[in-house]
Amino acid sequence: MRRDNRDARQDEYEDNVVSIKRVTKVVKGGKNMRFTALVVVGDKAGHVGAGLGKAAEIPEAIRKGREAAVKAMVSVALDENHSISHDMIGKHTGASVLLKKAPEGTGIIAGGPARSVCELAGIQNIRTKSLGSSNKQNVVLATIDALSKLKSPEEVAKLRGKSVEEVLA
Incomplete structure (x- = not known):
């Protein structure tokens, strides 16, 4: 059996099952049971x-x-101490997640769903606060929204037409 490129690429990623829910649909003949699994995937880089x-x-x-x-992966701009480059709020439906830059040695200060996203993104120093809804799926998607909106100092400097030193000052 020949494996295509996508299968080889999926093996590089670590995954974490955030939640498994049993869903029941009542039909004429009884109840249909199915499962939904919320999975976070990352390469820690x-x-x-x-x-x-x-x-x-x-x-x-x-x-x-x-x-x-794997199809919905986003890139995250990390700084030299494996934290985010600036504070950001991500939103998805009723959930908001505040991500705050943290100095070296802080670790990951985050609740369950946001923690798994940060760990698999390769972030080692961050503080987070989940605001609004505590629904696991919405918190995970709000965290990913915030991480996808992050910009590196180089990107900001290029957008503003300044040097990196002027942006950081």
């Missing part, structure tokens, strides 16, 4: 994504969630 997989069995739902997460 500035790339992270999240996906939702739905299937009749848990392993299949996790596999589908992993595939969806």
Whole structure:
């Protein structure tokens, strides 16, 4: 059996199953049970994504969630001490997540869903606060939204037509 490039690329990423929910649909003949799995995937080097997989069995739902997460990956701008370059708020539906830059040695100060996203993105020093909804799926997507909106000092300097030193001052 020949493996294509996508399968080889998926093996590079670590994944973390944030939640598994049992969903029941009532039909004429009884109840249909299915599962949804929220999976976060990252390479611990500035790339992270999240996906939702739905299937009749848990392993299949996790596999589908992993595939969806790899397709939805974003790049994260990290600074020299493995933190984010500036503070940012990410929003998704009712959930907001505040990400704050932290100095070396702080570690990851974050709640469950936001923590798994930060760890798999390769961030080692960050402070987060989940605001609004505590729904795991919305918190994960709000965190990814905030990380995707981050800009490096080089990008900001280029946009403003200044040098990096002038932007950081």
